[in-house]
Amino acid sequence: MMNIFLLAITAVLIENFVFVKFLGICPFIGVSKKISTAVGMGIAVIFTMTVSSALTWPVHYFLLQPFDLSYFDTIAFILIIAAVVQLVEMYLRKCIPSLYSALGIYLPLITTNCAVLGISLLNVTKGYNFIESVLYGFFSGVGFLLAIVLLSLVRERIKFADIPTPFRGVPIVLIAAAILSIAFMGFQGLKLPF
Amino acid sequence: MDIVAVLITVAVMSVLGAVLATALAFAGKIFEVKKDERIEKIIQILPGVNCGGCGYTGCEKYAEAVVKNGEEVNLCTVGGGPAVDSLSVIMGVNAEKKQRKRAQVMCRGTCEHVKMKYDYVGLDDCFSVSKLGNGPKECRYGCIGLGTCVKECIFGAIKIKDGLAVVDYDKCRACGVCVNSCPQGIIRLVPYDSSVWVCCSSGEKAPVTREVCDTGCIGCGTCKRVCPENAIELENNVAVIDYSRCTGCGICSEKCPRKIICMKEIRSEMNSGKEGDDSDI
Numbered sequence: 001m002m003n004i005f006l007l008a009i010t011a012v013l014i015e016n017f018v019f020v021k022f023l024g025i026c027p028f029i030g031v032s033k034k035i036s037t038a039v040g041m042g043i044a045v046i047f048t049m050t051v052s053s054a055l056t057w058p059v060h061y062f063l064l065q066p067f068d069l070s071y072f073d074t075i076a077f078i079l080i081i082a083a084v085v086q087l088v089e090m091y092l093r094k095c096i097p098s099l100y101s102a103l104g105i106y107l108p109l110i111t112t113n114c115a116v117l118g119i120s121l122l123n124v125t126k127g128y129n130f131i132e133s134v135l136y137g138f139f140s141g142v143g144f145l146l147a148i149v150l151l152s153l154v155r156e157r158i159k160f161a162d163i164p165t166p167f168r169g170v171p172i173v174l175i176a177a178a179i180l181s182i183a184f185m186g187f188q189g190l191k192l193p194f
Numbered sequence: 195m196d197i198v199a200v201l202i203t204v205a206v207m208s209v210l211g212a213v214l215a216t217a218l219a220f221a222g223k224i225f226e227v228k229k230d231e232r233i234e235k236i237i238q239i240l241p242g243v244n245c246g247g248c249g250y251t252g253c254e255k256y257a258e259a260v261v262k263n264g265e266e267v268n269l270c271t272v273g274g275g276p277a278v279d280s281l282s283v284i285m286g287v288n289a290e291k292k293q294r295k296r297a298q299v300m301c302r303g304t305c306e307h308v309k310m311k312y313d314y315v316g317l318d319d320c321f322s323v324s325k326l327g328n329g330p331k332e333c334r335y336g337c338i339g340l341g342t343c344v345k346e347c348i349f350g351a352i353k354i355k356d357g358l359a360v361v362d363y364d365k366c367r368a369c370g371v372c373v374n375s376c377p378q379g380i381i382r383l384v385p386y387d388s389s390v391w392v393c394c395s396s397g398e399k400a401p402v403t404r405e406v407c408d409t410g411c412i413g414c415g416t417c418k419r420v421c422p423e424n425a426i427e428l429e430n431n432v433a434v435i436d437y438s439r440c441t442g443c444g445i446c447s448e449k450c451p452r453k454i455i456c457m458k459e460i461r462s463e464m465n466s467g468k469e470g471d472d473s474d475i
Binding site for chain 1: 199202203206207210211214217218221222225226227251325
C-alpha cells in the first residue's frame with residue numbers, strides 16, 4: 001500500500017511527465033485553452049496511458065522477451081498505442097461527440113504523444129511488475145491531467161490580462177508553463193528512495 | 195545473419211499487427227457512427243481544398259453544418275455557382291448565388307515607389323517584420339512584401355513583384371485566407387468584375403504620405419466630389435469605394451491627382467510593357 005502511495009506521489013508530482021520529464025508538450029500547449037477541453041484531453045490521456053501500459057507490459061514480457069526481441073519494444077509499442085488511440089477515438093466519436101469535436105486534431109495526435117510511448121518504455125526500463133506498470137501509467141496520466149488543468153486555469157486568466165504585444169499568444173503561455181515547471185522543481189525535495 | 199531470427203521477428207510482429215487489426219475491425223463495427231448520406235454527397239461536391247473561406251475549418255465541417263444546422267448553401271466561394279446549384283438540389287432549398295469576388299492588395303508601393311527605412315535580414319515572414327516598426331518600408335501601412343500571403347494562398351494566386359504582393363485574378367477563388375494572413379490588413383475582397391479600386395491604404399496625413407511614397411493616397415477627396423453615385427468615402431485619410439454603389443464609370447480614376455485609383459484598362463497598359471504574365475499591379 002505504501003509502495004502504491006509512493007508511486008503515485010512520484011508519478012504525479014516529483015516526476016511529473018510534463019513539467020519534469022518534458023514529455024507530451026504538444027497537447028499540453030495545444031488544448032489547454034479551455035478547462036473543459038483540457039480535462040477531456042487529460043482523461044483521454046489517462047485512459048490511453050493506463051490501457052497502453054496494461055497492453056505493452058504483457059507484450060514485452062510474454063511476446064518479445066521470449067524471442068529475444070526486446071530491441072523491437074519501441075516499434076511494437078507504437079503499434080499498440082496507435083491501435084489504442086484509434087479505439088479511444090472511435091469510442092469518443094460514438095459516445096461523446098462534443099468532446100470529440102473539441103479535441104479535434106489533438107486526439108489522433110495522442111498517438112505521437114511521447115508521454116504515452118515514454119510510459120511504456122519506462123515501465124520496461126524500471127522493471128515494474130504488471131500492477132505497478134498499470135498504476136504508474138494511470139498516475140502519470142493523472143500527472144498530465146494536473147499539469148494541463150493548471151495551465152488551462154492560468155490561460156483562462158491570461159486571456160483577460162493586458163499583455164505586451166510581442167508576448168501575446170503562445171509566448172506568454174510558454175513563459176507561464178516555464179514558471180509552473182520551476183514551481184514543480186520544488187517537489188524534487190520530496191524525492192524518495194524508490 | 196541468422197535467417198530464422200529474421201523470420202521469427204517478422205512472424206511475431208505480423209501476429210501482433212493482425213491481432214490489433216482484428217480488434218480494431220470489431221471495435222469499428224461496435225462504435226460505428228451512422229452519417230447522414232447527404233453529408234457524403236456534399237463533401238463530394240465541395241472542392242475539398244479546406245481553405246476555410248466559408249468560415250468552417252474544412253469542407254467536411256461545412257458539409258456537416260449545412261445538413262445538421264441548416265447553414266446557408268452559398269458560402270463556398272471556391273466552388274462558386276455550380277456548387278451552390280448542386281447543394282441547393284441536395285438540400286432542397288433555393289439559394290441565391292453570391293457575386294464572384296477576388297482578392298485585391300490595396301497598395302502599389304513597389305520598391306521604386308516607396309522609400310525604405312532599413313534593410314531587413316531575418317525570418318521571411320511579414321508578421322515578424324511588422325513588429326519591427328511596421329516593416330522596412332517608410333510607409334507604415336503598405337505591403338511589407340515578404341510574402342506571408344503567398345505562402346498562405348493554397349491556389350498559388352499571389353506573387354511578390356518588386357516587394358509588392360500581386361494577385362492573379364484568374365487563379366484567385368476569394369477564400370479570404372490572404373485577407374486574414376496580412377498583418378497590415380491591406381488585402382480586401384472586391385467584386386470580381388469591379389473595374390476601379392484604390393491602390394493605397396495609408397492612414398497618414400497628406401504631407402507624410404507624399405514624403406514616403408510616390409503613389410499614396412493623400413486623402414484630398416477629389417474622387418469623392420466627382421463620383422456621380424456618391425460611392426466614395428474618405429476613411430482615415432484614404433478613399434474607400436463602396437462597391438454596392440460603384441458603377442465603374444471611371445471618373446474617379448481620371449480625376450485622381452495622384453493617379454492611384456486603378457482601372458482595369460490602365461492595368462493592362464501598365465502590364466504590357468513588363469513581362470507578359472497576367473498578374474496585376
